[in-house]
Amino acid sequence: MGALCVQFNSSVMDETALSLGTIDVSYLSTSADCSISRCKHSSEEWGESNSRPTLFRSATLRWKEALLSRKRPFVGRCCYVCTPQSRDNFFNSSIPSLGLRNVIYINETHTRYRGWLARRFCYVLFVQERDVHKGMFAKNLTENVLNSSRVQKAIIDEASEPSTPGSFVQTDPKAINKVKKKARKILQEMVANVSPALIRLTGWVLLKLFNSFFWNIQIHRGQIEMVKAATEMNLPLIFLPVHKSHIDYLLLTFILFCHNIKAPYIAAGNNLNIPIFSTLIRKLGGFFIRRKLDQNPDGRKDFLYRALLYVHIEELLRQQQFLEIFLEGTRSRSGKTSGARAGLLSVVVDALFSNATPDVLIIPVGISYDRIIEGHYNSEQLGKPKKNESLWGIARGVFRMLRKNYGCVRVDFAQPFSLKEYVNSQSQKPVPAPLSLEQALLPAILPSRPNDNVDEGAEASLPNSRDITSEPFRRELISNLAEHVLFTADKSCAVMSTHIVACLLLYRHRQGTDLSRLVEDFFSMKEEVLARDFDLGFSGNSDDVVMHAIHLLGNCVNITNTSRNNEFFVTPSITIPAVFELNFYSNGILHVFIKEAVIACSLHAIQSRRYRNGTSGASHGLISQEHLVRKAASLCYLLSNEFTVSLPCQMVYQVCHESVERLIQYGILLVAEQDEQEDVSPSLTEQQWNKKLPEPLSWRSDEEDEDSDFGEEQRDCYLKVSQSQEHQQYITFLQRLLGPFLEAYSSAVTFVHNFSGPVLESEFIQKLHRHLISRTEKNVAVYAESATYSHVKNAVKVFKEIGDVIDGCHQELLEERAGPGGWRCWSSSGVKETPWSSVELGAGCEYRGNRHKLEKGKFLSDTKENIPSEGSEILQQGHREAGESLPVEGSNTRLDKV
Structure with a gap:
């Protein structure tokens, strides 16, 4: 038996398939030289010569696909809560039916000419007919920025700044001229000089290149029509795409160019400011900004650079130019959307506040790849430092791309919405209490809320108005806007074939499966994705797509x-690199099932807790729906650095409640009969849970009419899990999706117990990462992908936030060990005493521990006593399935921040 190698010959692909973006692999080579690192195999391995396996012609599967395939959903609609008016703009009922188009499929029909010569030079003719000219772009940017009052003030302030603290220096004209030269030099890097001729030339080159290493680049015609309608409003457009590959910079400009839409100015990190390459980027609309705005040797803020950047963006908006900003700041190394860095977005919001532009239209953009041109980010996920970009590295990357095929690409433009409308809707909303990690997680840790007066004080300190001049409101607005945009862009990302196959192999068939079974499961998951209103980035028969x-x-x-x-x-x-790579592509489908996965893990945590307490047979296995929802809400907040389950305008509790209702509709969870529920008396734990969730999480109104039927509808009910084999397998699959996250966090917790400090945070992260890699190499870890570097950083971030939770809840808190029952928290007055029971990490991962502190970026260990660990209920499930028991690596702990 040997590895089967498959190679494609795209030169004979059917033209219709190319134009529609479908996949047809009937032309698979049966005896060919395979690419590097793959072996040569004869056609006998396929069965009959020059024919495909009979399993691919499964009549049953083809019948299912012909009759059961769902209609594609239209993704990216505006939020009906925050932007109801924008939701009705640029959209009509015919938009979704316009269908998909392959952007890189160009022939004579896309030009004004016909005939043999037009077919021969269709790329040249197509590029020449695009509407791009110098008058479309900004004029006199450098001079306008330098002459602005804000920049002039920053120049004078920097020229007047004393060389030593406390000394007085009078403003010197020479010093001012020196600072002006510095400002002009900064603007040479910051300001783009767009060349229409180079845009046309690059468009022709990209048509050639993209056709050589991509099968197709699909866009939805209806989405492009909405963008075109937005351009007619004579307002600046801000494109906010997800960031997965370096090709993102060129991809969006290329698509807009092909549809006669003005190229946007692209904000790029100065790590790409490479000789020759940087000149090309500037001519195409790119401008370079520092990855860290303040780079002064003494650590002071660089007010001059900030002023130049602010006025530069403001001037672009004033001249109604389009911008392309990557909110994540850097490419995602995990395959899922990273956290938002809203620095440039805050400049756009401030420009609107200062009336530099009457309004701004925001367009989230989702981008999905069958395979990114970088291939993978295994080196960085293994903890190796990122390599600096270089001209030679870019050249090597281009040559490498020309020798490979990277499959399909899908770009989705969400519906444009008005930033002004979003700001107005936020300013008119009632002021809620800020929901910190303290409020989200502490109720899951303590039997009762530690200090209600503290929470009341926090609410009282909130501003009573949402005036745009209020700095707290401004910060909240920008943060929510960034999260809103990224959530929409992520939901707009189409699911690719590699995402589904990688997910099935890792979390459904990790020990392997027959190809026919894999094809059947692929078809089922494809239908599940469409049923949840997410789109697919491919079409065609499942057997063909799986082989692709x-x-x-x-x-x-x-x-x-x-x-x-x-x-x-x-x-x-x-192998670790292979598992990391599969996990990268598998995370492309995580956002589809994440809500249900959280419910499944919370469900297992409750069941495991009952089993451990010896009450698994009680009440016929019934579970309180309220208990389940609140448990899931706490898990969502614990893993909030990994993923987002709701928009900022939604309550996490409500989203979890809807997810439970969805599982009930699917028949996976069953509502207990009335006589069964009458026999159930809530346990002490469930009674405590009914009081644990903070009010900001609740979606019920305090002013509810007691005589209405609404209270009856919201009465808690009890659920039980379907015993159907199909449903049980689905629940197990959902639990495995979160397995790597929970194992990474649980292992990080156990590592902290035995750790002695102090060390710098960066060194601690490296030690923790080596520990997780070591667990994987020793086959201790259930999920090798739990050792990725991104999990380590997010876990440490959560520990720091939990430290903030405890410090913020009990000011001037003194903690001492108080027997085997857990912790006792003493306030400085000595009046309040709160016993700590075992701390729940997420869905059932519990730990108790010795005292650790986090101080100024250093981890400090005060004691070294070992306390038995309760282990991880979630991860025990995965270990039992693998025939193993969860290893206990040491005592557990809780991090406190001083």
Whole structure:
């Protein structure tokens, strides 16, 4: 048995398939030289010569796909809560039916000419006919920025700044001229000089290049029509795409160019400011900004640079130019959307506040790749430092791309919405109490709320108005806007074939499966994705698409011939780099099932707790719906650095409640009969849970009419899990999706117990990462992908926030060990005493521990006593499935911040 190699010959692909973006692999090579690192195999391994396996022609599966395939959803609509008016703009009922288009499929029909010569030079003719000219772009940017009052003031302030603290220096004209030269030099890097001729030339080159290493680049015609309608409003447009690859910079400009839409100015990090390459980027509309705005040697803020950047963005908006900003700041190394860095977005909001522009239209953009041109980010996920970009590295990357095929690309433009409308809607909303990690997680830790007076004081300190001049409101507005945009862009991202195959191999068939079974599960998951109103970035028969995805995943997937009915057996590679790469692509589908996965893990946590307490047989296995929802809400907040389950305008509790209702509709959770519920008396734990969730999480009104039926509808009910084998398998699959996250956090907690400090935070992260890698290499870890560097950073961030929770809740808090029952928290007055029971990490991961502190970026360990760990209920499930028990690596702990 040997690995089966598949290679495609795209030169004979059907033209219709190209134009529509469908996948047809009937032309698979049966005997060909495979690409590097793959072996050559004869056609006998496929069965009959020059024919495909009979399993691919499954009549049953084709019948299902013909009759059961769902209609594609239209993604990216505006939020009906925050921007109801924008939701009705640029959209009509015919938009969703316009269908998809392959942008890189160009022939004579896309030009004004016909005939043999037009077919021969269709790319040149197409590019020449695009509407791009110098008058479309900003004029006199540098001079306008330098002459602005804000920049002039910053220049004078910097020229007047004393060389030593406390000394007085009079403003010197020479010093002012020196600072002006410095400002002009900064603007040379910051200001783009767009060249229409170079845009046309680059468009022709990209048509050639993209056709050589992409099968297709799909866009929805209806979405492009909405963008075109937005351009007619004579307002600046801000494109806010997700960031997964360096090709993102060129991709969006190329698509807009092909549809006669003005190229945006692209904000890029100064790490790409490379000779020759930087000149090209500037000519295409790119401008470079510092990754860290303040780079003064003494650590002071660089007010001159900030003023130049602010006025530069403001001037672009004043001249109604389009901007492209990557809110994540850097490419995602995990395959899922990273946290927002709203620095440039805050400048856009401030420009609106200062009336530099009457309004701004925001367009979130989702981008999905079958395979990114970088291939993977294994080096950085293994903890190695990022390599600096260089001209030679870019050249090597281009040559490498020309020798490979990266499959399909899907770009989705969400519906444009008015920033002014969003700001107005936020300013008119009632002022809620700020929901910190303290409020979200502390109720899951303590039997009762530690100090209600503290919470009341926090609410009282809130501003009573939402005036745009209020700094707290401004910060909250920008943060919510960034989260809103990223959530919409992430939801707009289409699910690609490699995402589904990688997910199935990691979390459904980790030990391998028959190819026919994989194809069937692929079809089922495809339908599940569409049923949840997420779109797919591919079309065609499932058997063809699966083989396409396996080919793109390369050495991460092994196919062997079982010599059983000429069937093939598919297994994921178990090496750490291969698992990391599969996890990267698997995370592309995580946002589809994340809400249900949280419910499944919370469900398992409750069941495991009952089993451990010896009450698993009580009440016929019934579970309080309220208990389940609140448990899930706490888990969402604990893992908030990993993913987002709701928009800022939604309550997490409400989203979790709707997810439970959805599982009830699917028949996975069953509502207990009335006579069964009458026999149930709430346990002490469930009674405590009914009081634990802070009011900001609740979606019920305090002014509810007691005589209405609403209270009856909201009465808690009890649920039980369906015993159907299909439903049980689905719940297990959902739990496995979160397995790597919970194992990473649980392992990080156990590492902290045995850790002695102090060390710098960066050194602590490195030690923790080496510990997780070591667990994986020793086959202790259930999920090798739990050792990725991104999990380590997010886990440490959560520990720091939990430290803030405890410090913020009990000011001047003194903590001492108080027997085997847990912690006792003493206030400085000595009056209040709160016993700590075991701390729940997420859904059932519990730990108790010795005293650790986090002080100024350093981890400090005060004591060294070992306390038995309760272990992780969630992860025990995965270990039991693997035939192992969860290893206890040491005592557990809680981090406190001083």
